[in-house]
Amino acid sequence: MAIAGQYSVETDSRSIPAAMQAAVYRGVNDVRLETVPVPKIGPGEMLVRVHSCGVCGTDLKKISTGSHSAPRIFGHETSGVVATVGKDVTEYRPGDRVMVFHHIPCRECFYCRNKTFAQCATYKKVGCTAGFEPSGGGFAEYVRVMDWIVQYGTVRIPESVSFEQACFVEPVNTCLKGIYAMNLRPGETVLTIGQGPIGIILSVLAKRAGATLITSDLYPERLKIGSSFGLDLTIEASRTNVVERVRELTQGRGADAVILAVGGNSLIRTAMDAARPGGRILLFAQTQHGEAVIDPAAICVDEKALVGSYSASVDLQKESVGFVMNREMDLERLISHRFPLSEITEAIDLAAHPQPSSMKVVIQPGSLWEGTQQ
Ligand SMILES: [Zn+2]
Ligand SMILES: [Zn+2]
Structure with missing residues (x-):
């Protein structure tokens, strides 16, 4: 045995x-x-x-x-x-x-x-x-x-x-649902703000969908853990302006899609600014009802789209189980x-x-x- x-x-x-x-x-x-x-x-x-x-x-x-x-x-x-x-x-x-x-x-x-x-x-x-x-x-x-x-x-x-690996099936499913909500195309550049465990899983799944990843976090320790999962293009947000750096890396345009994997509303504006005109912004950790400051012209004139995703999808059960168990x-x-x-x-x-x-x-x-x- x-x-x-x-x-x-x-x-x-x-x-x-x-x-x-x-x-x-x-x-x-x-x-x-x-x-x-x-x-x-x-x-x-x-x-x-x-x-x-x-x-x-x-x-x-x-x-x-x-x-x-x-x-x-x-x-x-x-x-x-x-x-x-x-x-x-x-x-x-x-x-x-x-x-x-x-x-x-x-x-x-x-x-x-x-x-x-x-x-x-x-x-x-x-x-x-x-x-x-x-x-x-x-x-x-x-x-x-x-x-x-x-x-x-x-x-x-x-x-x-292991049991530990297996207990990630539900969170992976919720992340996968978020990735599908963004309709990523291979070759697109994605910025993930926040490199906690969920931010890292979302980034790995976006990469798996063919995207080029940029990740940001306040803590270098977290960026290092992300790097160990192949997320090498990192921004230390405590030292570097994330929006400026992302534009530099994308010929001045901004990321095709931005994943906000930090709770609260204070980074919604940053996430929107870091997306290119016509880009998508996934709000993944904004679970509390309330008010937030949003630039309406970023949505109307710049045609940026705010996308939300919450909880798991039964349609993605097979794929998420395969991802975890394999x-x-x-x-x-x-x-x-x-x-x-x-x-x-x-x-x-x-x-x-x-x-x-x-x-x-x-x-x-x-x-x-x-x-x-x-
Ligand atoms: Zn959960
Ligand atoms: Zn039903």
């Missing part, structure tokens, strides 16, 4: 405890480690023992703004092992290594027919929970996976791929910090206040995995 057994973990359904540890959201900026019941599963459902769950910007937003009612258990970039399966589940059995999506659309309603899956009512219903109002549940030892997710939103992890990108290398559930507060704090050398933060309900591989 050399490679084959490397990441396999057996689970005996009789050994499932009645209670587990979970990080419970109790209100704005209040997430606590609590003991909660292990979720019960029904017919067609599965219980998955969580190995790794990425901390996502949208989790941080929900926790810091109180946009969702409490209590909830967040976490939706989940990979782990099937612990037990409900009646009628034939596709999976205990011990199978899987990653699970938390949102899967119906594919039949008005929005699905128009391919705006994120607006579908079934899509908005969350299909994974560790208790309370379903909210992903990955920040817990076990997660209940509901029937439509078992059918359409569960992905088997090949034995040669290791087209060594995504594990983007993980800079791994925290046990007991350090959930530190994990959220670090993810919310990224340091120059911090990248992806993942939660690993550790005690269950002693002696096993990542």
Whole structure:
């Protein structure tokens, strides 16, 4: 069982405890480690023992703004092992290594027919929970996976791929959706502002689509990590004027497309200025409603287009799974910090206040995995 057994973990359904540890959201900026019941599963459902769950910007937003009612258990970039399966589940059995999506659309309603899956009512219903109002549940030892997710939103992890690599399937899908939204043509020049883990994934995917990449970030440490993924044309935004430098590199025109992978609204103007007339600007991290300053003539006269993209697309599931599981990108290398559930507060704090050398933060309900591989 050399490679084959490397990441396999057996689970005996009789050994499932009645209670587990979970990080419970109790209100704005209040997430606590609590003991909660292990979720019960029904017919067609599965219980998955969580190995790794990425901390996502949208989790941080929900926790810091109180946009969702409490209590909830967040976490939706989940990979782990099937612990037990409900009646009628034939596709999976205990011990199978899987990653699970938390949102899967119906594919039949008005929005699905128009391919705006994120607006579908079934899509908005969350299909994974560790208790309370379903909210992903990955920040817990076990997660209940509901029937439509078992059918359409569960992905088997090949034995040669780690749980850590696999927990990137959902974020990669959301990035791929953003790349398609820009309609990149081979040979186009793309500027990505922000080289956190998502900015790096977006840049690698844009390059894969045939674009020439320029990346910028305030921190040289991040640009260096980006370079290790083949993103060599970098701008250190703390020293160099990004818009001027991009124009220099593009015969004075500006980038054909600009990806804004930094939250908040303060860089929207920079992103628009760095795009050439007729160029596209992808707002990828602007998840909060509010007001922003936009130059209307840049859109009307200069014909620049603002493009948005949010969440994952079921149409891109196959491609994103292939990208991750075939290791087209060594995504594990983007993980800079791994925290046990007991350090959930530190994990959220670090993810919310990224340091120059911090990248992806993942939660690993550790005690269950002693002696096993990542
Ligand atoms: Zn996410
Ligand atoms: Zn639908």
